Amino acid sequence: MIYFDVVARKLYHHNKSTRLGFREALVLECLLRHAPKTVCKQTLICYAWGNEYIGQTSLAKSISALRRSLMTISADPTLVVTVPKQGYRMVAGMVETKTVGESLTTVEQTKVAPVKTNAVTGLSAAESRHDADNKAVLSKPIRQCVMMALMLLACITSSVFVVGKINGWFWSDLVQRGELTQKRVGSLYVFYPQKNTT
Numbered sequence: 001m002i003y004f005d006v007v008a009r010k011l012y013h014h015n016k017s018t019r020l021g022f023r024e025a026l027v028l029e030c031l032l033r034h035a036p037k038t039v040c041k042q043t044l045i046c047y048a049w050g051n052e053y054i055g056q057t058s059l060a061k062s063i064s065a066l067r068r069s070l071m072t073i074s075a076d077p078t079l080v081v082t083v084p085k086q087g088y089r090m091v092a093g094m095v096e097t098k099t100v101g102e103s104l105t106t107v108e109q110t111k112v113a114p115v116k117t118n119a120v121t122g123l124s125a126a127e128s129r130h131d132a133d134n135k136a137v138l139s140k141p142i143r144q145c146v147m148m149a150l151m152l153l154a155c156i157t158s159s160v161f162v163v164g165k166i167n168g169w170f171w172s173d174l175v176q177r178g179e180l181t182q183k184r185v186g187s188l189y190v191f192y193p194q195k196n197t198t
Contacts, residue, residue, distance in 0.1 A: 002075050002095045004028060012098075013073040023048045024066045027059070028095075031080065036092035038083045063088060 003012040009025040010017050020028065026048035031039055045059055067077035079091045183190045 003098045013075045016073040018072040023062045031090040035090040038089040040087040
């Protein structure tokens with residue numbers, strides 16, 4: 001028997017447990033309320049997302065994540081059945097909903113290690129790991145943007161260097177203007193050496 005704690009959003013099976021995402025837990029809860037009847041996609045979307053506008057792919061991703069969670073606890077992922085052109089249904093009698101108190105006794109029966117908290121942060125090891133994972137996920141796009149900016153800067157710098165070498169530019173030509181004559185031609189400024197009249 002698989003146990004589902006609605007409040008903790010956890011699935012328990014034998015000695016294994018896994019936590020579901022918020023949407024996946026709502027989808028599972030809706031499927032269990034209607035089991036073994038087929039629940040149309042629109043009903044699942046309304047139950048899990050409310051008034052948010054989402055596409056059909058979000059529901060499909062949540063169903064896929066739910067099936068992966070079932071596999072994580074060594075349960076059969078085919079408990080969630082796809083009914084073509086209608087929706088999804090849950091196999092009846094395989095998943096039982098537990099309340100918070102019942103979940104605690106289930107956790108004690110599965111001999112889950114006691115939760116250790118960090119004295120500095122006050123967070124459990126799992127929460128700390130979850131926070132670290134979230135920070136890593138958030139910092140990854142920032143690192144990618146910084147790397148892209150550095151690569152773009154390196155490309156521009158190397159392009160200017162190559163064009164300068166091809167055209168025979170020198171840094172001293174760009175810095176020194178003391179002996180150059182400036183003349184405007186249209187919207188361009190042309191610099192050329194002064195003629196010596198000695």
